Amino acid sequence: MEDGKYVQDSVWFYAPNKGAPVFFAVAFVVSGAVHAWQTVHYKCWRLTGLYVFCPTLFLAGFIVRELGAFDYTDLIKYIVSICLVYAAPPLYELGNYYVLGRILYFVPYHSPIHPGRVLTTFAAISMVIEALNGNGAAYISNQSLPEEKRNMGKALLQAALIMQLVVLILFVTLATYFQLKCRRNGINSPKVNSAMTTLYISTSLIGVRTIYRIVEYFDLANVNFWDPNFDPQLMSPIIRYEWFFYVFEGTLMLLNSVLLNVRHPRRWLPKSTKVYLAKDGVTEIMGPGYKQERNFFATLLDPFDIYGMIKGNDKKSRFWDESATGEPKSMSGMASTPDTVV
Numbered sequence: 001m002e003d004g005k006y007v008q009d010s011v012w013f014y015a016p017n018k019g020a021p022v023f024f025a026v027a028f029v030v031s032g033a034v035h036a037w038q039t040v041h042y043k044c045w046r047l048t049g050l051y052v053f054c055p056t057l058f059l060a061g062f063i064v065r066e067l068g069a070f071d072y073t074d075l076i077k078y079i080v081s082i083c084l085v086y087a088a089p090p091l092y093e094l095g096n097y098y099v100l101g102r103i104l105y106f107v108p109y110h111s112p113i114h115p116g117r118v119l120t121t122f123a124a125i126s127m128v129i130e131a132l133n134g135n136g137a138a139y140i141s142n143q144s145l146p147e148e149k150r151n152m153g154k155a156l157l158q159a160a161l162i163m164q165l166v167v168l169i170l171f172v173t174l175a176t177y178f179q180l181k182c183r184r185n186g187i188n189s190p191k192v193n194s195a196m197t198t199l200y201i202s203t204s205l206i207g208v209r210t211i212y213r214i215v216e217y218f219d220l221a222n223v224n225f226w227d228p229n230f231d232p233q234l235m236s237p238i239i240r241y242e243w244f245f246y247v248f249e250g251t252l253m254l255l256n257s258v259l260l261n262v263r264h265p266r267r268w269l270p271k272s273t274k275v276y277l278a279k280d281g282v283t284e285i286m287g288p289g290y291k292q293e294r295n296f297f298a299t300l301l302d303p304f305d306i307y308g309m310i311k312g313n314d315k316k317s318r319f320w321d322e323s324a325t326g327e328p329k330s331m332s333g334m335a336s337t338p339d340t341v342v
Helices: 020-042 050-069 075-106 115-141 147-184 190-221 243-262 296-301 306-311 313-317 319-325
Strands: 275-277 284-286
Touching: 020 050, 020 243, 050 075, 050 243, 075 115, 075 147, 075 190, 075 243, 075 275, 115 147, 147 190, 190 243
Parallel strands: none
Antiparallel strands: 275 284
């Protein structure tokens, strides 16, 4: 039973629990194995491959944490465990960005942004966050570094966590705007609604975890370990009690992984990005798909193609209007199509 007291020479503050890492390692193995089967079954490695990779990171992180529980003075095990566990949640976010892009491909005429730009824009931001996360966690957990370096690590980690929360808010705003636009225009497809509900739940779980990390590290930033009068018992309970980690990190992310098992995106989304929902909200049509007419840097700097809307170039890409006046190909009875990304 934890008492919140500092354990002499422990780099964790407390003596890590020896049973909890085993439970979470096994749980993430099971969830990851199901994700691997689902990606093969649905043939969607490109869409949900990250859902396999993230449990693998957690598995490795909890294995190292278990080893550290038997030698809680080992700084290397502590650093490796922290870095592995912290790396996975932003990748879950990245997977969600990809899924939202696929939903926008499915209802392209109400998409506020080119569907492919959801991934490239948010992925670019996530790469920055991941770099800050990795460097910050490495600096802050290495107690052998000078104070200046560790303070830099705290600043990097705080910046990464705040950016992560801001990006989550922007992501939910974009998703909500899209769904409200669908509703206003009579699109109330169970497939779209189910996929969007999964994204909202997943994003909420990641958001709560991010808030926990922000609180934790802002508390750490105010601690002066080199003060001769420093009393470990005055530190925040979030730092002194291990159960906070297992509830707000381990449990929330395990629930997120299981959620994506139970409500796998491919249950509702088509295999190909060229398949879209007709404006009747029921018929699925095989269309030509989006054509890439702008270079990568143009799409990265102007993901909403504001310049194109001003010039009227966006009208050229409205393939759904062309299909509506021509002879659209209904997906009923058609063979499955490649997992295309345009």
